[in-house]
Amino acid sequence: MLGLSSRTGRSAVPDESVKGEGERGGGGYAAAIAPPPVARMEVRNIDLDGQELRVGIRPGSGNLPPLLMFNGIGANLELVQPLVDALDQVEVVIFDVPGVGGSPAPTLPYRFSTLASLADRLMTRLGYRQLVDVLGVSWGGALAQQFAHQFPKRCRRLVLASTSAGVVMVPGKLSVLSKLLVPRRYTDPDYLQKVGGQIYGGVYRRNPELLRDHSRHIRSPGGRGYLYQLLAAWGWTSLPWLGSLRQPTLVMHGNDDPIVPLINAKFLAATIPNARLHVVDDGHLFLVTRAREVGPIVEGFLAQDAA
Numbered sequence: 596m597l598g599l600s601s602r603t604g605r606s607a608v609p610d611e612s613v614k615g616e617g618e619r620g621g622g623g624y625a626a627a628i629a630p631p632p633v634a635r636m637e638v639r640n641i642d643l644d645g646q647e648l649r650v651g652i653r654p655g656s657g658n659l660p661p662l663l664m665f666n667g668i669g670a671n672l673e674l675v676q677p678l679v680d681a682l683d684q685v686e687v688v689i690f691d692v693p694g695v696g697g698s699p700a701p702t703l704p705y706r707f708s709t710l711a712s713l714a715d716r717l718m719t720r721l722g723y724r725q726l727v728d729v730l731g732v733s734w735g736g737a738l739a740q741q742f743a744h745q746f747p748k749r750c751r752r753l754v755l756a757s758t759s760a761g762v763v764m765v766p767g768k769l770s771v772l773s774k775l776l777v778p779r780r781y782t783d784p785d786y787l788q789k790v791g792g793q794i795y796g797g798v799y800r801r802n803p804e805l806l807r808d809h810s811r812h813i814r815s816p817g818g819r820g821y822l823y824q825l826l827a828a829w830g831w832t833s834l835p836w837l838g839s840l841r842q843p844t845l846v847m848h849g850n851d852d853p854i855v856p857l858i859n860a861k862f863l864a865a866t867i868p869n870a871r872l873h874v875v876d877d878g879h880l881f882l883v884t885r886a887r888e889v890g891p892i893v894e895g896f897l898a899q900d901a902a
Contacts, residue, residue, distance in 0.1 A: 636679060636687075638672070640697065643717055649697030650690040650717065657684030659897055660751055662728045663718060664689040665735030665742075667757075668824045669778045671696030671814040675732070678882045681890025685728070685897055690717060694820015704826045707741040714738075715746055728897050730754040732882055733855065734824060737761055740833045743842050752897055753844040757852060757879050759859035760866070761832030771853045778821040796851040797878020805884065837866045844870035845896045847889065849881040 636653040651672045655661075662685045666675060672689045673696075679687050692710065694700030705713075718727060729750050731739025736758020743750040759765075766772060771794055774780065780787045780794065788807065792800040799806055844867045848860035857874065864872035875881040875889060882889060 636672075636676070638697075641717070641720065643713065643720060646693060646701060646713065647699055648690045648693070648713075648717060650688065650721075651679075652721070653679050653687040655682070655684050655686035657898075659685045659894075660726050660728050661686045661688055661718075661723050662730055662897065663714060663742075665714075665729070665731040665738040666692070666695075667733035667735055668775070668828075669695060669781050669821050673814070674809070675882065677884075677886035678890060678893075681886040682894055683890075684894050688718065688721065688723070688727075690714075691814075692820070692824065694823050696814045698820075700820040700823060704823045707738050707827050707831055708745060710738055710827065711742040711745045714742060715749060718749075726751040728752045728754070730756065730893065731758060732756040733758055733879065734828060737828060737831060737833070740837070740840070741831075743840055744833065744836050747841065750842055752899075753840070753842040754847065754893055754896065755844060755860075755863060756847045756882050757849065757855055757860075758863070759855050760834050760837055760863060761828070762830060763832050763834050765856050765858045765862075767852070767854045767856055775854065776825070778818070781821075794853060795879045796853045797849055797876075797881060798884045799878060799880070800851075809880075809883070837863070838868065840867050841869065843896075843899070845893065846870055846872045847875060847881070847892075848872070849875050849877045849879060851877065852879045854879045 634654045636651045638649065638651045641648050641650050649672070662682065664675065664687060666672060666689065671691050675689065679689070691698040693705070727749060729739045729742055729752075731737070731754070733756070736755045739753060739755060743753050774790055774794055780790065784807070787809075788803060791806040791809070846860050846864040846867070848855070848857050850857055860872055864870045873892060875885055877885050
């Protein structure tokens with residue numbers, strides 16, 4: 596069952612709670628960006644108290660705590676496969692947020708606090724009963740902050756990429772943000788090809804072929820699921836408690852991010868007591884386009900004080 600081991604402190608998943616979906620490889624895009632993975636990600640559907648979640652688990656080869664990853668808005672788990680492949684020491688757990696990828700949308704909207712509780716229950720169901728590390732990118736970075744705040748004794752280390760403190764952020768250009776209000780870039784490959792460089796910045800401005808490869812791994816989110824993600828972020832901010840986070844935190848950001856300007860990362864790093872900033876010469880999705888470069892940085896940070 597998913598390469599269970601004592602190093603993560605998790606036990607077997609009950610057979611009745613898991614429905615196998617089969618494995619999905621990273622494809623040509625992952626192979627072009629990152630080195631071959633230690634093990635393939637195994638993707639399963641897990642019924643968690645009535646909410647089905649599509650969950651990916653990639654076993655690691657080291658003794659680090661498991662890394663729980665939160666993806667960006669509208670993004671299915673395959674879109675961060677290059678980074679997963681570059682993290683060869685750590686066991687990775689990632690799931691499609693309800694309404695995105697292969698996870699059905701719930702009846703009612705949710706808040707970040709609801710999703711943080713859902714993620715905690717998922718990790719417990721999977722048998723991860725000890726400390727976990729957390730990484731969040733963009734929209735998922737807000738969820739990662741919420742998880743670290745809500746479960747301080749559960750979260751050991753925190754990695755925040757291309758994200759902000761919520762509604763208090765310094766916003767990107769209106770022409771870019773307006774394109775994020777609808778999921779058209781996920782449903783229309785030609786549209787993504789046209790506006791992807793403007794939205795994501797960095798290498799996507801110069802290499803259209805990467806956009807074509809990126810689109811091949813998209814599982815279009817449903818309109819209701821995308822709306823729920825927007826509503827979860829509406830009015831949310833970590834500002835009142837950001838300074839109380841005690842987890843060692845790595846804040847990573849691209850210097851050409853049209854969605855979340857770099858100043859937001861500097862604010863996070865200055866406000867979180869035990870945080871440091873790492874700036875990458877790229878855009879909003881540097882975790883994918885620079886996976887080979889940033890993977891070892893993330894893993895080195897997680898390896899500190901791992902014992």
